[in-house]
Amino acid sequence: MPKAGGKVKAMRKVVEKVIHSNVIRAIIPAGMAVAGPPLGPVLGQRGLNIASFCKDFNARTAHYKDGIPLPCRIQVRGDRTYDLTIHHPTTTFFLKQAAGVQRGAMKPGNEICGKITLKHVYEIAKIKAEDPPLQLTPLKRICEMVIGSAHSIGIEVVRDLDPVEYGEFLESRKVVVEEQLKELEEKKEAKLLRK
Structure with a gap:
């Protein structure tokens, strides 16, 4: 004892x-x-x-x-x-820069706010692989993580992207974003009036 x-x-x-x-x-x-x-x-x-x-x-x-x-x-x-x-900038920052959008989708599963190619995914993954938490993670796994992040903010990953077609998509998207911002502003005003 x-x-x-x-x-x-x-x-x-x-x-x-x-x-x-x-x-x-x-x-x-x-x-x-x-x-x-x-x-x-x-x-x-x-x-x-x-x-x-x-x-x-x-x-x-x-x-x-x-x-x-x-x-x-x-x-x-x-x-x-x-x-x-x-660390390097956030993955969502890189994704929005690559897609040429300012904000993600309000309903990520139901709407697309932008598009990027697999080459964009690979380049973002190469940069993020230099961050200390991901240094031992295989590049394939980091690419899968980047694709998952893209889907979570409403960015579609495609093989090829036609610049003219994508420019038209972004122009039509501006109208949708303006409508969403107006809707958000109206909700805020309604909330303030209730208080």
Whole structure:
């Protein structure tokens, strides 16, 4: 019995020495990190110097166009220092850029907001394969993930795309988007009147 008690005390000492660091996951627009919400309070809770973090992030993302959404992993250490890992822009950002659309479909299963080719999918997958979480994932699996993301925002993946036909599709789509925005605005106004 006394031997077991000694082992438990030794285990406690080992367990107490393990320091777990906090990891903050956030999507921050390139060159636009500010001390205000939503980023500032999260960093402040962990005891980080918000101003120096924002300055560091904005300096490291200066080569990106302002406003591009960048997924970040911020690992906070016990001495209030941090490791900042900045990934490539989000998959949905790349998909919308490749399709030439500003927003996804309101009803993704029922409407198509844009189209991309398999070559677009492959190029996006090659870029995303460089991100740390996906470095060991096969390129085929990343392509499948990109196709899944495309379907979830209403973008159709096709083999070939005729530029003239697609231009006509985007023009007709503008009318649909304007109608949807008007409908959303009307719903907001109706909600405000009820309050």
